[in-house]
Structure formats: structure tokens, C-alpha cells
Amino acid sequence: MEKIVDQNQTNGCTNSTNVKKFFDQEWDLYKKVVKLNYMAHKEILEMLRKLFRSVQPPVFSVLELGCGDASLLGSALQGTGVSAYCGVDISRYALEIAEKNMQLHQCDKRFIECDLLEGVGRFGAEFDVIVAGFSLHHLMKEEKGHFFEKCRAALKSRGTLIIFDEVCYPGENRNRFFDRFSGICLQEWNKLTNDEKSRIFDHVKNNDYPETFEFYKQLAEGHGFKGSQILFQDKRKLYGILSFST
Numbered sequence: 001m002e003k004i005v006d007q008n009q010t011n012g013c014t015n016s017t018n019v020k021k022f023f024d025q026e027w028d029l030y031k032k033v034v035k036l037n038y039m040a041h042k043e044i045l046e047m048l049r050k051l052f053r054s055v056q057p058p059v060f061s062v063l064e065l066g067c068g069d070a071s072l073l074g075s076a077l078q079g080t081g082v083s084a085y086c087g088v089d090i091s092r093y094a095l096e097i098a099e100k101n102m103q104l105h106q107c108d109k110r111f112i113e114c115d116l117l118e119g120v121g122r123f124g125a126e127f128d129v130i131v132a133g134f135s136l137h138h139l140m141k142e143e144k145g146h147f148f149e150k151c152r153a154a155l156k157s158r159g160t161l162i163i164f165d166e167v168c169y170p171g172e173n174r175n176r177f178f179d180r181f182s183g184i185c186l187q188e189w190n191k192l193t194n195d196e197k198s199r200i201f202d203h204v205k206n207n208d209y210p211e212t213f214e215f216y217k218q219l220a221e222g223h224g225f226k227g228s229q230i231l232f233q234d235k236r237k238l239y240g241i242l243s244f245s246t
């Protein structure tokens with residue numbers, strides 16, 4: 001196992017410093033939300049399991065951008081032919097848990113503590129699969145363009161990019177998304193305290209920049225990806241999974 005800490009770790013994305021602070025301090029709150037399945041992690045895990053069982057080639061390498069504690073991929077990759085895993089995140093707190101969650105995998109492992117745009121920029125045509133889960137929405141529009149460009153360069157010639165994230169309705173902007181999101185949270189996220197909800201609203205309002213499926217599709221195609229597919233949308237249509245191939 002290799003561990004790398006980038007000294008300029010929050011260089012790269014506009015929101016990195018704030019996002020790092022939030023996830024270093026609020027990881028337990030995020031895990032509570034995940035455990036209650038408020039962000040559809042259960043359904044996402046099922047879909048990823050299916051995907052990893054049919055991925056070509058059957059022995060494959062994975063780069064995870066914004067891996068957090070890697071618990072989702074740690075589970076989704078069980079019983080697959082994963083030969084190498086690299087997790088990138090700016091939260092040291094989450095990465096330390098990621099190392100433990102990936103312990104059962106015997107593949108080559110690397111954990112890089114740095115901004116994800118910096119992280120993906122280190123690689124050239126090295127990975128079969130790149131996954132970014134609930135991390136891309138923290139990037140500004142222009143940064144999302146760099147993200148697709150760098151992912152394309154880091155993937156092999158028959159590679160797959162998988163994104164699961166918040167998604168706007170067609171024509172919905174970030175403010176309207178926030179109103180819709182907060183309305184659903186207030187009505188349905190009943191197992192959180194008011195204080196926990198308000199910390200989440202604060203984070204989403206100040207740091208989340210969700211986009212439409214169409215925006216991601218166009219951006220990906222503009223950077224050389226093809227075969228874009230929507231693989232899943234939750235029943236509230238807040239979250240979705242997209243895949244792209246090289």
C-alpha cells in the first residue's frame with residue numbers, strides 16, 4: 001500500500017478548503033445520512049456491484065476521485081477482479097478510514113491526500129475505471145470541464161467513467177435545486193435533529209453546484225467521451241448515476 005500527501009493539497013478547486021473543513025469535521029454526520037439511505041447509497045451500491053461484475057476487462061484498475069472512506073467501493077468491489085485501487089480525497093480524516101475499509105482487498109492500493117483535479121492530473125492512460133461519487137458537484141462549471149478532460153487522459157483506450165451525484169431537473173438552477181432539496185429534507189429526513197439539518201443546509205447552500213444530466217453529457221462528449229448512459233435516478237430525482245466510455 002502506498003500513501004501520498006500532496007503538500008499543496010487544496011490547490012486545484014475553488015471550494016477545496018471549505019469542503020475539506022466540512023468533511024474533516026462532519027464525517028460522522030455524513031455517515032449518519034448514508035446509513036439512513038437519505039442519499040440512495042443502497043441503490044447505488046447495487047448498481048455498482050452489477051457494473052463491476054460486467055466490466056471489461058474482467059481484471060481491472062480503479063481510480064476513485066473523492067473516495068471519502070471508500071466504504072461504498074470497498075463493498076462494490078468485493079468478489080470482482082479488481083487488480084489496483086487508487087483513492088483520492090482532500091479529507092485526511094476520511095482517507096484514514098478508507099485505508100481500513102479497503103484492507104480486505106488484496107489488490108495494489110494507493111491513497112492520495114490531495115485535490116481531485118490535481119490527483120487525476122497525475123495519471124496518463126492508466127485506469128480501466130474512474131469513479132466520482134458525490135464529489136463532482138463541489139467543482140465550479142469550468143473545473144468540471146477540466147475534470148472530464150483529465151479523466152479522459154487518465155483512462156485507458158477502453159475505459160469507463162462512472163459518476164453518481166446530485167442532479168438538477170432540466171432547466172433547474174442551483175438555487176431551485178437547493179429549495180427542492182431542503183424541502184425534501186425537511187419533510188423526510190426525520191431521523192436528523194434540526195441542528196444536523198441546518199449544518200447540512202449550510203454545506204449544500206455554500207458548496208454544492210449540481211448540474212443536469214444533459215450538462216454532464218455535453219461536457220463529456222466535448223472531451224472525447226461517448227456512450228453516455230443514465231443508469232439510475234432515485235425516486236425523488238435528487239441523485240443519479242451516469243456512465244461514459246472512452
Ligand SMILES: C[S@@+](CC[C@H](N)C(=O)[O-])C[C@H]1O[C@@H](n2cnc3c(N)ncnc32)[C@H](O)[C@@H]1O
Pocket residue numbers: 013016019020023030034065066067068069070072088089090091094114115116117132133134135138
Ligand atoms: C459526499 S462525500 C462522498 C464520499 C464517497 N464518494 C461516497 O459516495 O460516500 C464527498 C467526498 O469528496 C471529497 N471531495 C470533495 N471535493 C474534493 C476535491 N476537490 N478534491 C478531493 N476530494 C474532494 C470530500 O472530502 C468527501 O470525502
